[in-house]
Amino acid sequence: MPRSPQTNLEETRRRRIVRPSTALASGGLAVTMLLATAPGAFAFITPEAGGSPNANSIDTLYKIVLYIAAVVFVVVEGALGYACWKFSAKRNKVAKQIHGHTGLEIGWTLGAVAIVLVLAVATLLKLGSIRNPPNSSPEGVNASSVSGALYADAENKLPPNKKDLEIQVIGRQYIWQYIYPGGAKDGLGAPYSYEQMVVPTHTTVLINAVSMDVVHSWWIPELGGKIQVIPGYHNYTWFKVEKPGLYRGQCANICGQGHARMIASVRAVSPAEYEAWIENQKRKLSEANIAAAKQRHELEATGGLESAGNQ
């Protein structure tokens, strides 16, 4: 038999305090907080790092913010949970008719200001080690083979001794191209590679990124933050890898259908291996150029190029 709306509402009123769900709520919150604070779970909630000093500094700065945030989180969620438990209609029949407390309100406003000031100071203290590239280590690629940027502007920081390995990153739908130093004075004949960048360890590598088409974003999480790669602009970052290995990343800004497959990786090898790789790459490229030129001559001789063009 359908109940009348009145009984329905009375029942509703009786059930206003749902005890099992309150228990469920606090239980769930406790589990969440435990998960968030358990020491084993620490790496779980910090960014990727370990490849380059700037990534490590970002990680440190992140952890400073995390500690402060954890305190704020526990205090405020705790106060909220306590208020809901202590001052529920069941426990507290009469509400205190207060309109505010000026001292308290000024207090927490100043408290919030103090916290953000601490964060600002921490950021500015850490900024140098994130933003300014250090010199290459002595065992890095030796200075003579380093092209070095000719100038530095507001965005492009150079290491103190102005010696670095500058690699140009070119973003296009949907592949990354890297141009290494080592070409002629006019920049022609420089070795290049796609998708995987090969860099020497112990060497400060400067990334100078441009885009051929749409906006991309260069991001290798373990080697530091990302930079947006915008057509018509240069954007810069750097890294210095100590440990040989493969560092993975991918384009981080939506750039079209192939965005998810626009992957990037950095393979760090010893300086000697790097030199050998560059030489090999140069040789392969020049062989390919010679072969292409030869084919072109053949096509021109037989008139094949024109007929190919006319098709």
Added chain:
Amino acid sequence: MATYAAPVPQIAAHKVEREPRGWMSWITTTDHKKIGIMYLVTTFVFFILGGTEALLMRLQLGAPENTLINPQTYNELFTMHGSTMIFLFVVPVWAGLANYFLPLMIGARDMAFPRLNALSYWLLLAGGIVFYASVFWTPPSAGWVSYPPLSSIAFSPSGGQDAWIYLIHLTGLSSILGAINFYATIANMRAKGMSWGRLPLFVWTVLVYSVLIIFAMPVIAGAVTLLLTDRHFGTHFFDPTEGGSALLWQNMFWFFGHPEVYIMILPGFGVVSEVLPVFAKKPVFGYKAIATSSVTIAFLAFLVWAHHMFTTPTPIVVLAFVMMSSFLIAVPTGVKIFNWIGTLWSGSIEFTTPLLFCVGFIAIFLIGGISGVFLAVFPVDWQLNESYFVVAHIHFVLMGGAVFTVFAGIYYWFPKMTGRMLNETLGKISFWLMFWGFLCTFLIQHVLGLDGMPRRIYEYPNVGNLGLYNLISTIGSFILASGVLVSVINFARSVKVGAIAGPDPWKANTLEWFTTSPPPVNNFDEIPVIRSVEPMKDFRREIERRTGQQIDTPVPVPAGSSGAAAPSA
């Protein structure tokens, strides 16, 4: 119901003529309440559509290297999802609630410009239809931010991108006209005695919402117009190959985009500030601080847009300035959270569904605010920007934030709009499903971002725990969706069979509860003089003083009973 001596009107203006009924009465209406209902129904339809798109994306991401959805469709899905939720749900749903309740709360008989109000609604609907019509051809796929050159004619040749532009034009115009209307109504049509210091806090936030719209929306309207002329009329504002600047779009977009965030959340703050005092049975803690912090947030909202652009080539001094201004916004926001907890403190809290949604909102929004501080630290943002950490952050402030307050508002005001109570049991089931479903979906996404997963990718390789974390998120999204479904069932069911609410089922504080539920066309036969920010409390006290009788919550009347027992206006 303990009747009180409400002044008997000399002339009853309503029910003299027969109220128009049928679908024509909706199409031709200029009544703010009917327009409000149309706004709410329309935006909820779009909410369900946008939610379905999200579920499809979560299905695709549920397993690594999944092939359920191809990359083009996936790009279309996230573009539709983001644009729908922002331009067709969260912004206009507030216009809907404000439409219905703003005149009632300030004691006005309608909005200042009723026909302009109707136009606002129809422009919104037109925007939605134009946008969703593209589903039958090629939907847009450049994301809700539509950065050129990807959104230019060379890289997005389909008309879907143009449909997106018209969506912004039409909904933007709708919002601007609505905002002017709200502002004019609040400035001119308040009941006698309702000074600025007695304005309900929801109305304060609608005022700030309106000002933000009036300043921010023309900028995006201009930006999409430039994009339109770039695409079809040979201009090169954003085309770097012809001397334009792709970065210009980002500046224009985010100059609108950040105030937009507060456009979406501030009215929600207002709802919380209305609901908490009613169910904690004590006045709001620090009325002035809450009102002032809304205004402060609005001012700062225009100084922080570049924090969406920390990874662009921008001088460090600009980055440091924007970091500081973004930090500063945390202060008034924090003040609000403390004041809300202060409102609950020493109260006698009744855990009704609207209150649960408000408390759930505070718990979730705090996390969103904290993750926002991480993102404001620009070197940290270099790691987190464009990753799933940002996806988690935006959903903590928009879904757990704004959408939870929308639900709080609907659960709170449904009795006023329909005259019937929502079912509390269904409401609580819905809340807990949404709350835990939400946390299950989005907490883990912070970790995905920290592990290096960028946003807007349709697939990911099977490395580390990416598959597991994404699966957790997908499961959570379906729990969340089932919670929304329970609420939708609750709304549909209670319109017909809910208990009759009476004029003031919550024993609330503000003027909308002074009239019948639902209110007559003219809202009030007599508009009372306002003496404080809680006029209903004054009336009750006055009646107690005159009759010496304690007034309890009105006893509801069963549906279909004779008019004699029904509460009169």
